[in-house]
Amino acid sequence: MPDVSIITCARNAEATIRLAIESVANQSFRDFEYIVVNGMSTDGTANIIASRRDVISKVIEAAPNGISDAFNVGIRNATGRYIQFLNADDELLPNKIETSVRIASALQASFVFGDIDFCKGDGSTKYRISGDPHYRRRIRYFCPRINHPTFLTNADAFRVVGEFSTSYKIAMDYDWALRAANMGIYGVYNKEIKVAMKEGGVSSNWRAALNEERAIVQKHGGRLRSIYSVWRYYRTSIRRSLGDFALAALVRGLRNGISFD
Numbered sequence: 569m570p571d572v573s574i575i576t577c578a579r580n581a582e583a584t585i586r587l588a589i590e591s592v593a594n595q596s597f598r599d600f601e602y603i604v605v606n607g608m609s610t611d612g613t614a615n616i617i618a619s620r621r622d623v624i625s626k627v628i629e630a631a632p633n634g635i636s637d638a639f640n641v642g643i644r645n646a647t648g649r650y651i652q653f654l655n656a657d658d659e660l661l662p663n664k665i666e667t668s669v670r671i672a673s674a675l676q677a678s679f680v681f682g683d684i685d686f687c688k689g690d691g692s693t694k695y696r697i698s699g700d701p702h703y704r705r706r707i708r709y710f711c712p713r714i715n716h717p718t719f720l721t722n723a724d725a726f727r728v729v730g731e732f733s734t735s736y737k738i739a740m741d742y743d744w745a746l747r748a749a750n751m752g753i754y755g756v757y758n759k760e761i762k763v764a765m766k767e768g769g770v771s772s773n774w775r776a777a778l779n780e781e782r783a784i785v786q787k788h789g790g791r792l793r794s795i796y797s798v799w800r801y802y803r804t805s806i807r808r809s810l811g812d813f814a815l816a817a818l819v820r821g822l823r824n825g826i827s828f829d
Contacts, residue, residue: 570625571599572665573648573723577638578617579607581656584766586616591659593623597666601625603645605638613656636732636740643726651721658717659764668720671758678753679721681714682761693764701757707742707749708788711781714755716741718763725753739780746788 574592578585592602603626604617617627628645632638639653650669654660672680685693703712719741729748732740748754 570601570648572597572601572650572652572669572720573642573646574600574602574652574654574660574665575605575639575642575646576603576654576656577605577607577632577635577642578609578613578656579638580609580611580613582609582612582616584657585613586620587659588654588656589616589620589623591661592654593620594662595660595665596663597669600665601646601648603628603642605630605632605641607632607638633734634737636734636736639740640731640734643723643731646723649723651723651726653717653719655717655765657766661762661764664761664763665720667758667760668718671756671761672720672722675756677722677756678725678748679719679755680758680761681716681720681755682718682758682763684715684717685762685764687764687766698759699757699761703745703757704749704754707746708785710785711739711742711777714741714745715763716745717765718761719755720761721755729753736780736784738777739784742781743784743787746784750788 576585576588576592581588589602592600602624604624605628606614606617608629608631617624621627626645628641630638630641632641642653643651650672652660652665652668668680668682671677681699683699684697686695686697688694697713697715699715699718700706700712703714706712707714725748729744729751733743734740736743745755
């Protein structure tokens with residue numbers, strides 16, 4: 569039984585998945601299995617996957633109902649004590665798994681998370697989104713910066729909390745973390761944990777993300793105490809103009825009759 573199961577879900581990712589696989593091959597931590605869920609790709613993704621079976625332990629051909637379902641397929645086939653997701657267009661820094669396992673083991677944490685470096689095409693860092701060490705104070709009112717791509721999660725947490733909801737295409741991580749929090753299960757932030765990401769993709773659609781987050785807050789009976797707290801959070805965590813966009817989208821939603829009660 570490996571200590572860590574690394575899971576990548578891919579669909580038509582031939583432009584990026586090779587670097588994701590290489591980042592797994594370059595990990596300083598070696599006690600892992602690497603599972604790739606290929607969502608019926610029609611480009612060269614399958615060929616790239618086949619060429620790196622020296623790194624990839626399991627290849628699962630599936631037709632999942634969105635990314636949440638693909639994550640769940642990976643979870644069901646994982647045998648590790650911990651689970652790490654790696655998107656097909658992201659990269660793990662060489663010591664990411666080693667650092668995360670060390671911290672999770674020392675703290676006996678259900679999951680640990682850290683910071684995301686968003687990179688330009690040449691690989692240089694454009695900006696960083698830091699994780700929120702005090703996220704448990706905010707998670708019942710809006711989605712704090714828990715940075716799901718940086719998660720290393722104890723597999724037992726998925727058995728207790730359950731899988732990702734397939735109702736959400738972007739904020740499934742928020743729904744899962746909020747369900748966990750409502751059960752008294754929390755993660756721990758550590759700035760040593762980092763993941764490199766490329767800009768773009770579904771998760772960059774902030775309007776859709778906010779709509780899902782509002783729905784999740786309503787679903788779990790949460791309340792938004794202050795619009796200003798949202799503004800302050802986005803401004804300080806993202807440190808760019810997206811904070812203003814997030815606030816404007818939220819205010820428009822509230823004016824259109826969306827309630828957090």
